[in-house]
Amino acid sequence: xxxxxxxxxxxxxxVGITLLFLDFTGxxxxxxxxxxxxxxxxxxxxxNLIIVGVLLVVTLIFGRIYCSxxxxxxxxxxxxxxLGRRFKKxxxxxxxxxxxxxxxxxxxxxxxxxxxxxxxxxxLAPYSAYGRIAQNIFSPISLWAFHKEIYIRxxxxxxxxxxxxIIIAVLAFRNGRTWCNTICPVGTILxxxxxxxxxxxVINTSKCVNCTLCGKKCKASCINTKEHKIDYSxxxxxxxxxxxxHKGAISYTTKRYPAPVEExxxxxxxxxxxxxxxxxxxxxxxxxxASDNQVNEKGGMERRTFLAIAGMMAATVAxxxxxxxxxxxxxxxxxxxxxxxxxAGAIGIKHFTQHCTACQLCxxxxxxxxxxxxxxxMTLMQPHLTFEKGFCAPECNKxxxxxxxxxxxxxDLSQKFFxxxxxxxxxxxxxxxxxxxxxxxxxxxxxxxxxxxxxxVNPSDEASPRFPVVDEEICIGCGACENACPVNPIxxxxxxxxxxxxxxPM
Numbered sequence: 001x002x003x004x005x006x007x008x009x010x011x012x013x014x015v016g017i018t019l020l021f022l023d024f025t026g027x028x029x030x031x032x033x034x035x036x037x038x039x040x041x042x043x044x045x046x047x048n049l050i051i052v053g054v055l056l057v058v059t060l061i062f063g064r065i066y067c068s069x070x071x072x073x074x075x076x077x078x079x080x081x082x083l084g085r086r087f088k089k090x091x092x093x094x095x096x097x098x099x100x101x102x103x104x105x106x107x108x109x110x111x112x113x114x115x116x117x118x119x120x121x122x123x124l125a126p127y128s129a130y131g132r133i134a135q136n137i138f139s140p141i142s143l144w145a146f147h148k149e150i151y152i153r154x155x156x157x158x159x160x161x162x163x164x165x166i167i168i169a170v171l172a173f174r175n176g177r178t179w180c181n182t183i184c185p186v187g188t189i190l191x192x193x194x195x196x197x198x199x200x201x202v203i204n205t206s207k208c209v210n211c212t213l214c215g216k217k218c219k220a221s222c223i224n225t226k227e228h229k230i231d232y233s234x235x236x237x238x239x240x241x242x243x244x245x246h247k248g249a250i251s252y253t254t255k256r257y258p259a260p261v262e263e264x265x266x267x268x269x270x271x272x273x274x275x276x277x278x279x280x281x282x283x284x285x286x287x288x289x290a291s292d293n294q295v296n297e298k299g300g301m302e303r304r305t306f307l308a309i310a311g312m313m314a315a316t317v318a319x320x321x322x323x324x325x326x327x328x329x330x331x332x333x334x335x336x337x338x339x340x341x342x343x344a345g346a347i348g349i350k351h352f353t354q355h356c357t358a359c360q361l362c363x364x365x366x367x368x369x370x371x372x373x374x375x376x377x378m379t380l381m382q383p384h385l386t387f388e389k390g391f392c393a394p395e396c397n398k399x400x401x402x403x404x405x406x407x408x409x410x411x412d413l414s415q416k417f418f419x420x421x422x423x424x425x426x427x428x429x430x431x432x433x434x435x436x437x438x439x440x441x442x443x444x445x446x447x448x449x450x451x452x453x454x455x456x457v458n459p460s461d462e463a464s465p466r467f468p469v470v471d472e473e474i475c476i477g478c479g480a481c482e483n484a485c486p487v488n489p490i491x492x493x494x495x496x497x498x499x500x501x502x503x504x505p506m
Contacts, residue, residue: 021134202250203230393448424494
């Protein structure tokens with residue numbers, strides 16, 4: 001029963017989280033985004049102490065079921081492990097915990113997290129690692145299946161995702177939960193709380209016939225069949241040992257069966273210690289009633305915001321009709337900015353880089369394809385805005401609704417429309433009215449906030465071409481002008497990011 005329940009719950013979580021990254025329609029995100037927010041590390045970075053507390057209490061009571069049920073990377077390891085068992089059924093053997101690896105890795109992870117070295121944090125964070133795999137490998141496959149445009153946003157991030165998938169696949173195929181119990185920092189943290197859970201698989205030595213089948217089926221390699229011991233710090237409570245024991249010698253219970261006579265002396269001290277911790281676990285059981293943190297949203301948009309957005313959408317339609325007179329925009333290069341642009345709701349670059357684990361969920365849900373993983377070493381794989389494919393529409397706030405770590409805080413549309421994430425910069429040497437003495441005005445027609453005004457090159461000549469002047473007090477840095485500019489390969493008008501976001505006085 002334990003194994004069946006675990007498989008059902010794990011399937012629900014794995015499919016739900018995977019659909020978050022594969023759903024290009026955005027229809028499923030309101031229903032499944034909570035699954036990303038109950039992941040351990042994202043909840044910790046978002047300072048969602050209720051979720052973190054509940055996960056720790058659940059671990060104290062039930063053991064490390066988080067790793068088998070909630071964590072998508074853990075479930076992915078189980079899938080590859082299952083494939084490995086198709087080739088060799090009893091492939092696992094007991095191994096001692098490799099604490100000389102996992103504790104230093106955890107220490108480096110914590111130091112990197114506190115020091116803001118998020119590129120290292122992003123590589124080891126389990127949910128983020130799976131997110132990159134889903135976004136960069138599984139998502140293109142699904143897009144190809146539905147005959148949609150395949151867009152690889154970053155070759156570097158794709159390579160990291162591919163290497164991670166290969167390593168996970170090989171380790172899990174051969175040895176089950178090696179990554180989970182050796183490298184994963186979340187697994188190591190939970191191992192401290194799962195050493196003496198209230199409920200745990202226990203070996204009844206009076207029924208055990210020493211067939212060693214449980215140890216050969218243990219994906220965590222944590223069952224010492226010679227001594228009839230289970231290392232609960234590594235056990236992920238999968239239930240495989242229970243379902244494979246033909247004698248019913250292993251049960252998931254609070255009972256503690258007596259050890260064989262020759263082992264009583266050796267285990268006596270350990271049992272006394274276990275009983276002490278069990279009492280502490282019982283005192284913590286009341287914390288199960290903690291409820292998930294609810295996000296209060298502001299009701300509705302302000303009237304002027306609604307009118308502004310409606311007017312912007314109408315102006316965009318009219319602008320596209322007038323753009324037919326200009327040459328089409330061909331493939332252009334990514335603009336090299338002095339200050340990168342981070343999404344509205346990120347507060348600023350410092351806050352964003354400190355909280356983002358580069359899971360790529362915001363990249364997956366962005367309908368205009370303006371979010372792209374960074375290639376900068378210090379912000380490696382963390383998303384920033386580029387405008388080759390589109391612009392950040394003021395009427396869209398999807399990235400802020402799905403971010404599980406609080407790197408992008410929830411922002412309503414009325415606030416999004418007035419949040420300045422950057423400002424437009426004009427390069428006169430490239431602009432068509434100046435460089436070629438021809439009319440353009442594309443940037444002005446596409447600006448949703450009216451921050452761009454056209455000024456005649458020769459005020460005395462009514463037929464004179466007009467060049468753009470940017471009002472930085474009104475510009476919100478949405479990138480509509482950069483995206484619409486027909487100049488290639490570098491646009492004549494582009495956006496520079498703001499280190500700290502602010503509200504437009506518009």
